[in-house]
Amino acid sequence: MQKNASEKAKRVILYFCLFIIIHGIIYTLTKYRAPEFALYFNHLFIPIEFFAISYYFHFSFGNMLHKRIVLVTGLLFYSCWLFYTLNNPEEAFDSTVNGIESLIAISYSILYFYEQLRYPKTLFIYMQPSFWGVAGFFLFFTGSFFVFIYRQTSETVGNFLLQYVYIHAIFYMLRNILFSIGMVMKSEKSTLPDFT
Amino acid sequence: MFFLQAANTSNVTYVVYFGTFGMLLLAVGLIIFVVFHQRKVIYFQLKMRNMQADHQRLLLQASLDSQEEERQRIAADLHDDAGPLLATVRLYLNENLVHQDTATQLQSIFNAKQIVDDTIQLIRNISHSLIPPTLKNFGLESAMSDIIQKINGTGSINASCRFHDYKRRLKLDLELSVYRVIQELINNILKHSHASFIHITQNKTEEHFYIRIHHDGDGLTQTGYEKQRDNQHGLGLKNIHSRIRILDGKIFFEKDSTNTYYKVTIELPISTLQ
Numbered sequence: 001m002q003k004n005a006s007e008k009a010k011r012v013i014l015y016f017c018l019f020i021i022i023h024g025i026i027y028t029l030t031k032y033r034a035p036e037f038a039l040y041f042n043h044l045f046i047p048i049e050f051f052a053i054s055y056y057f058h059f060s061f062g063n064m065l066h067k068r069i070v071l072v073t074g075l076l077f078y079s080c081w082l083f084y085t086l087n088n089p090e091e092a093f094d095s096t097v098n099g100i101e102s103l104i105a106i107s108y109s110i111l112y113f114y115e116q117l118r119y120p121k122t123l124f125i126y127m128q129p130s131f132w133g134v135a136g137f138f139l140f141f142t143g144s145f146f147v148f149i150y151r152q153t154s155e156t157v158g159n160f161l162l163q164y165v166y167i168h169a170i171f172y173m174l175r176n177i178l179f180s181i182g183m184v185m186k187s188e189k190s191t192l193p194d195f196t
Numbered sequence: 197m198f199f200l201q202a203a204n205t206s207n208v209t210y211v212v213y214f215g216t217f218g219m220l221l222l223a224v225g226l227i228i229f230v231v232f233h234q235r236k237v238i239y240f241q242l243k244m245r246n247m248q249a250d251h252q253r254l255l256l257q258a259s260l261d262s263q264e265e266e267r268q269r270i271a272a273d274l275h276d277d278a279g280p281l282l283a284t285v286r287l288y289l290n291e292n293l294v295h296q297d298t299a300t301q302l303q304s305i306f307n308a309k310q311i312v313d314d315t316i317q318l319i320r321n322i323s324h325s326l327i328p329p330t331l332k333n334f335g336l337e338s339a340m341s342d343i344i345q346k347i348n349g350t351g352s353i354n355a356s357c358r359f360h361d362y363k364r365r366l367k368l369d370l371e372l373s374v375y376r377v378i379q380e381l382i383n384n385i386l387k388h389s390h391a392s393f394i395h396i397t398q399n400k401t402e403e404h405f406y407i408r409i410h411h412d413g414d415g416l417t418q419t420g421y422e423k424q425r426d427n428q429h430g431l432g433l434k435n436i437h438s439r440i441r442i443l444d445g446k447i448f449f450e451k452d453s454t455n456t457y458y459k460v461t462i463e464l465p466i467s468t469l470q
Contacts, residue, residue, distance in 0.1 A: 113230040117237055125234045135227055142223035146215035154208045163209065167216055 006129055009059040013133055013179050016052035023048075042092055043085055050077055050101055053137060057108045060130040063115055073104055095152035102141040102148055109138035132182030136175040143171035254426070255441070258434030265431075273322050281315045331375055335365040339375055340396060343382065353391060359398040366405075366469050373439045374407065374462070377447075380432050381409055381460055389413025389458075405469055407462040415458025421449040444468040 023045055030038040054074045061067050077100065084097050112134045116125050125131050147164045154160045288308040293301055331339035337359040347355040365371065378396065385391055391413025399406040416424070425433040440447050445464035452459060 110226070113226065117230060117234050120234050120238045120241070123235060123238050125231055138227070139220070139223050142219040143216055145219055146212050150208060150212055157208050160208055160212070163212055167212070 005059045009056050009130055009133060010183055012052055012056045012059065013183060016049070016056075017176065017179065019048060019052070039090070039092055043089075046094075046097055046101060047078065047081055050074070050081070050104075053101075053105050053108070056133060056137070057112065060112055060134060061115060062119060062121075066111055066115060069111070070108065073108075077101065077104060091152070093151055093155075095149050098148040098151075099145070102145045105137050105141040106145070109134050109141075127185075129182040129185040132178045132185065136178035136182070139178065140171045140175035143174070144168055251426070255434055255438045258431050259438055261431055262435050270322060270326075273318070277318050278315055281311050281318065285311045285315075327372060328375070331371060332368065335362075336371045336375055337362050337398070339371075340378065343379065344396070347382070347386070347394065353386070354393040355395075356393075357396040361400040362398055370443065370469055373443055374464070377436050377439050377462060378407060378409070380436050384432060385409070385411050385413060385415075389415055400466070403466055405464045405466055409460045410457050412457045415451065415460075416449045417451055418449045421447075440464075 023041075027038055027042060030041065051074075054070050058067055058070045061070065080100055081097050084094050088094060112130075116131075122128060144167065147167045150160065151164055155164075285308045288304045288311070293304055296304075328339050328342070330342045337357075340357045340359070344355045344357045347353055366374070382394065385394055389411055391411035393410075393412055395410045397406075397408045397410075399408070421433060424430040425437050436447065440462065443464050445462060445468070448459075448461040448463070450459045450461070451457075
């Protein structure tokens with residue numbers, strides 16, 4: 001059961017990474033040729049990304065209450081996304097929605113770490129593939145949090161956009177490296193060593 | 197809000213860099229903390245599990261030792277007392293008896309009968325030590341009164357017993373367990389405490405069944421009890437502990453606040469006794 005969940009979580013990460021690549025290609029190709037399509041297509045990025053995050057954490061959590069928290073938070077987030085998108089359909093990037101998404105992902109990560117401390121499954125937490133995925137999300141969203149919340153208001157200020165690209169790219173790469181470590185790890189059902 | 201609306205280029209740059217750096221520092225710190233602390237938690241849990249296993253092993257060993265001790269005592273009683281008596285009966289009733297005169301025959305038969313009676317009494321005593329007949333027939337209260345009478349009979353100590361709420365008897369096996377615990381505690385008081393009185397009371401609430409033993413000798417406090425119980429030699433206390441655990445109960449050793457007497461409280465949940 002545990003191994004199965006771990007495999008599913010890995011698959012979620014794989015599809016998520018593929019989606020980001022495809023999204024990037026389509027967005028780049030249509031940005032100048034069909035800007036309206038690109039804008040609406042871009043609006044779909046956040047809900048799909050959030051879906052992947054929620055799905056991943058849903059499989060990574062062991063506690064039923066935490067799984068339910070993911071479902072409830074998901075519903076709240078989608079309501080919020082719908083509200084902001086309908087109110088600002090012309091905005092290519094919404095800092096509020098991105099900020100909320102980052103905070104939720106950070107909270108999920110902290111909840112995951114708390115769960116690992118409260119009900120440890122292995123002696124070394126980093127022997128679990130899910131740890132690397134969570135660490136990837138955690139570092140990416142904590143690192144990008146400030147650039148996300150400033151982007152909408154400060155896009156035109158000085159060389160902010162360049163800073164945004166650098167910082168975002170660094171954490172994007174870091175996240176993918178951590179994801180890769182998680183992907184290549186074997187998802188074995190871990191047992192605690194017996195020292196008797 | 198002020199920061200979010202900052203229009204100044206350097207302000208935004210500083211906030212973004214410091215904010216990102218601070219968040220990253222916190223995130224990395226948290227991950228490192230989780231990695232190390234989680235290992236500590238697991239070591240602690242394993243240590244606790246091992247300690248519990250050791251404790252269980254000690255209790256099991258104590259229970260086996262006590263069973264073995266009881267078997268040896270019964271074997272010794274049968275071998276040393278019943279064996280020679282029956283051998284003597286055999287001597288009286290040997291084959292030569294038919295060749296002897298009637299008076300000798302009658303005397304031999306009478307002697308043999310006497311010895312058989314003694315043997316019956318001996319076997320009865322052994323069986324009574326396994327389960328006291330008073331306890332079996334009349335219950336815990338009467339069995340305790342019996343013990344108290346015997347203690348008072350020695351004249352060296354004043355003992356009393358009062359059961360406040362014992363209208364319905366417990367099941368025999370539970371009564372026997374409680375009886376054995378009280379018996380062991382009284383034995384310990386008589387052997388080690390130099391008390392001048394022992395007073396036993398029984399009480400009941402809706403949830404718990406209580407037996408309290410008060411005495412004015414040198415007693416044990418809870419820490420002393422736990423220390424001696426975990427000691428390799430505290431067989432009696434280990435037996436008390438394992439019997440109480442089987443009954444899902446608790447035992448408390450306290451010293452009265454006036455320092456005049458010690459109190460042992462046995463607390464058993466009603467749910468397990470019914």
